[in-house]
Amino acid sequence: MWKHILIGLNNITLMAEQKEDKKWYVVRAVSGQENKIKNYIETEISRLGLDNFVDQVLVPTENVIQIRNGKKVQKEKVYFPGYIMIQANLSGEIPHIIKSITNVIGFLGETKGGEPVPLRKSEVNRMLGKVDELALEADQNVIIPFVIGETVKVIDGPFNGFDGTVEKINEEKRKLEVMVKIFGRKTPLELSYMQVDKI
Template identity: 45%
Template sequence: MAEAEVKKSWYVLRAISGKEAKVKEVLDAAIKNTDLGLYVEQVLIPTQKVYTTRNGKKVLKERNLYPGYVFVEAKLTGEVIYELRNTSNVIDFLRGRAKNSDPMALREIEVKRMLGTADEMRQPVAESVDSYLVGEPVKVTFGPFSGFSGVIKEVNSDRKKIKVEVKIFGRPTDLELENSQVERE
């Protein structure tokens, strides 16, 4: 295939979980300082900013949307596949099921979903009420009942409230709280 015919596409690198940022750092440096920049456009790790509650304080935390994966927009010609695959902490490309299949490019709809999701996720969101389950033990972290432990009795996603049963003076009492007022035990 001639050089002019090869166009850049998005590919997925499988990385050692927890080392995605290191892979991005190494590849970004290689793009700036070597000829790899002629073939690799950008490296992306989609993350989501999430508010969680720790010790009664709201903490903004970044959560990786696809743990173990790094997205690369590149032209895979010549040594580029070799260079990317042999980057430290990279396991391999995401490939087809056949034994020696080529790296699979993401379809346009997948790229739009990933990039659209990445753009949406720049806005911090609170941990969803829907992530809590009935029967799950929680600890109240904010308000007059801070420090009390209880069990979730009801999750109301429409009102974004959680009903928690705590024992006050030995009697079960229901509290209606927001998800930011509790944390998992």
Template identity: 35%
Template sequence: MSEVQEPKWYVVHTYSGHENKVKATIEKAVVTRGMENIITQVIVPTEDVVETTSTGKEKVRQRKVYPSYVLIKMIITDESWYVVRNTKGVTGFVGPGSKPVPLSEAEVAAMGIELPENNIVSGDVDLEPGDVVKIIRGSFADSVGTVEEVNKEKREAKILTEIFGRKSPVTIGIESIEKL
């Protein structure tokens, strides 16, 4: 191969409720096999939803935007296909005959999944409690808050931000946060 291939976004179908397990398993396999340059990002798109409980309190929870699907930015090789396809919980790639078909740039943009070029699989989390951040995606987009906790394994942060006139903690994926 004389030209360098660019990673593209692919959609993988999973068993219902196994999206996060599949994501974690693929990320672990990528690190142990040294494939960080081939499989660069694995995401389960979520959005924050505000629900009212029976007692009238409002609770924020994350809801999967595309249940039973995981999005992977990767270069298709025999090894990368094998790693993803043989991950427990994966039923196959989305495409004719389970042949991986990359998403077009328009589809990626429409889904709102094009993330800044940070390597989700092996990149370090550069957030600490007390950091001021801006939420750039989801229901709380454009909100500013303060980091309370950082979960590096889950790549999430608990942000204290103003919701309905008072400070409330919200758990947000790190890819949806911009450090100020």
């Protein structure tokens, strides 16, 4: 599935290894607003004349098949709801500028001092769809789009429309155990990442 990730730009010519002074980071954002926030970031960086510090702002997406009213519908879906990739030199006030943008929550993996932590090259390659499926399966260090304790909505299957809480994450199978209330009783469901969405 990862090898089918599509990046929302037609021409990606500047890869991480070609930009040693720029590193990739993940910006945490309000879910459902990823593309708007991407545009906000690009506009603000350009307005402040900081284009030399930021090379790319990307929202990784994929084409998925969903069941709607008994019919299969293909749609483009944000692969990591609530996350935006940014290739940049985050020096000086740039991290603060990005975090102050509307609907930006912060950076993934920030230190206690608030310093953004860059992605490792292997993580960047996965998110950009540059590794093949076998290599991905052999490496379990995948960024998980959900966290234990998070409330999610089931969007596919017999329990479509139910809200639940993530109890367990199976990184190897890329499945979640979600606890939902059915007829007043808590019931665990095993669901794939694509069967649930953030609320």
